[in-house]
Amino acid sequence: MGKEVNRKKADRISDLPDSILTHILSFLSTNEAVRTSILSTRWRYLFALLPNLHFDLEDVLRRKNFNIHRGVKYLDLNIYLDKFITLPDVLFTCRTLVSLKVDKDFVLDVPRGVVHLPNLNTLHLESVKFLNDDSIKNLLSGCSNLEDMILKQCYMENISKFNISHQLLKRLTIDYLYDGYHSYFKYLDSIKARYSIEYLQSLVKADIYLFKTNYTLQGGATTLFRGICNVPSLILWVTSLELLLSCKPLPVFATFFKLKIPCYDLFREYSYIRGGKGLETLLSSLPALEKLEFSQEVLCFLPENVPSCLLYKLKAIKITNFTDEKHCIGKAKYFLKNGGALQKLTILTAPDVSVEKQLKISNVLSASPRESKQLCILIV
Template sequence: MAEQVKMEEIDRISDLHDSILIHILSFLSTKEAIKTSVLSTRWRYLFDLLPNIDFDLEEDLCRKNIKSYSTDVIENYMCSVDKMLLFCNTTNVNKFGFKCWIRMIGSDRFNGWISAAVDRGVKHLDLSTSVLPSSTLPIFTCKTLVSLKLGKYFVLNVPKDVHLPNLKTLHLHSVGFLNDDSVKGLFSGCPHLEDIVTRKCDLGKIRNFHISHHLLKTLTIRYSYNSFQCWLWINAPNLTSLEYYDRLVAGYSMENLQSLTKAVINISACKTFRADATTIFKGICDVPSLVLSDTSLELLLRCEPLPVFANLIRLDLPCHLRFRYSNPLQNGLETLLSSLAALEKLEFYQFSALFQRKCLLVCCINSRPSKLQTLQMKSIVLERPSIS
């Protein structure tokens, strides 16, 4: 019996190798992993070896059913971040994520965290906070950074010496730019950039949103603010995927998009048609797969002359067409469909009068019997594909 009790008292978990224990801790939140330091001297500094540091104040408080943000709660939370980044001996940080909407953190403290992560060779930064960082946010010369995600109220004053040699992914959510040079400097300072996403960014202080990059592969632009006076310039010879969900901006320049394989164009409703808006379609006319919202299709059909989509294999129109009774646009649609010599798959929403079987059969199947292979109509509202 004594031998059995002795066996039960053996702490087999603590005897495991550090790498195994760190793997176990990786399934906990960062703050929960820190709490394991009180278990024993064996666990005191294990959390220090975690490669991924991720703090989400809202999620943490929600899990504890805490509805108020007292000074003590916030300070305790900030001390946990200090403990991980400033007062420990971690040599490498793979990821540092921080999400907090409370304006109770000074910019100096916040910048100190970012500097510590950069000094430890951080590869992935994911920052969403109401903190208003200083213009000298210490990330723009980080040689180890592979992905950078910034959200909520950042105003990017990009320095002239910006150099992120290994950055491949850049996601910006609700971010503003100080001026045109900040936009140019940011993209030109990332020579290996492959993926850009902008969402709800404020373009009010810039006139030219210039995305020119020879290695860029995917670009997503969603719902910019104050963009009515801004020109969008895209020059990306290796771009394969373009998703554009936005209002019309002041103008477009689309160049060197010969590698594009898929484009999703969802332009919000506009009160008046502008001829310069058709430039966006002329720039993507070589694409083999195209998804258009109703307003985007209407803009396309108003182009004179219509762009020729010689390589278009798949066309997806997941929309109710508001111009269903407009004969000029219906004629334009017939002209467009009849000109798609390479079209193999056409998807559309059945409830639009323009897309009756007879019209489609006349425009497509009879004219291109050897090419069109799939004709798919969406007949149930709940199954309507969403492109928003």
């Protein structure tokens, strides 16, 4: 009896609450944390309460002895190998999996009808190699509840047609560049394959950054833009504008209410605009547009036929990189004269515009005719 009492006094750590013990285990490697399960019945299952488990799966995968059928919900595979390795089939039949991230040196080879991931909500594929055109199609066919999908830095050499079709998908990122932006549908790449974006009715926002290369496929941009023409909000980078305006026929974005055309490197990006067409051409395809933000260079000409969105729908306009030059002021006057529903016009002046010049712009625009009686002009 005395020895038992002394043993309990010596093992005070085991008497601590689970929350404290798991916090202690979190400082150990996963292998070391699992080894504590042999200490006593008190420690047998504590490691399973850890919020994050980190495994060295390289040897396991090479032996094809990979098993996640233990109620796994969140799985992040990040393994550096000497060569690409095919993902194990068991990975595609885990009913409990909610989030899957696969990063580095894997080949996505998914036979048709094999995938059954009914609870998968988030799929993140980074630096993964697609075996063929059906790689993504077969994978998505078994992900009935997928809402968030990210494809980043993936290898597209074997792809000629890239089809994405999913009715519940809300956030889609196709990112071939490293940056810090995040949005619902984001595409940063050249058109290297014939992308087909279909049945994405749940998308609420798109962010498109396309650029031309020698490998740009004719018609690739058209299918991409047609696939997102029903989203209500669009971020369209300047480099994408020429490709969109080259689509024949130009898609009609009937449900767009918000359009933003940012530019992080103005002089480089505007070198892509050719053919004398700019924002004015696109406005005719945006009948429901209510909010518009753009750099003043994007508007190449003032349309003779006023777009219907400006006459009846546009409520807020923000023009950036504005100067006191005549052509800039003329563009602002055009919106004032024709904006029947316009409530706010915001002018963000270029960095070299002085306070005196800002005051000059304000005086000119304040004295200009305006269609809307409820309009507020803000110049900063």
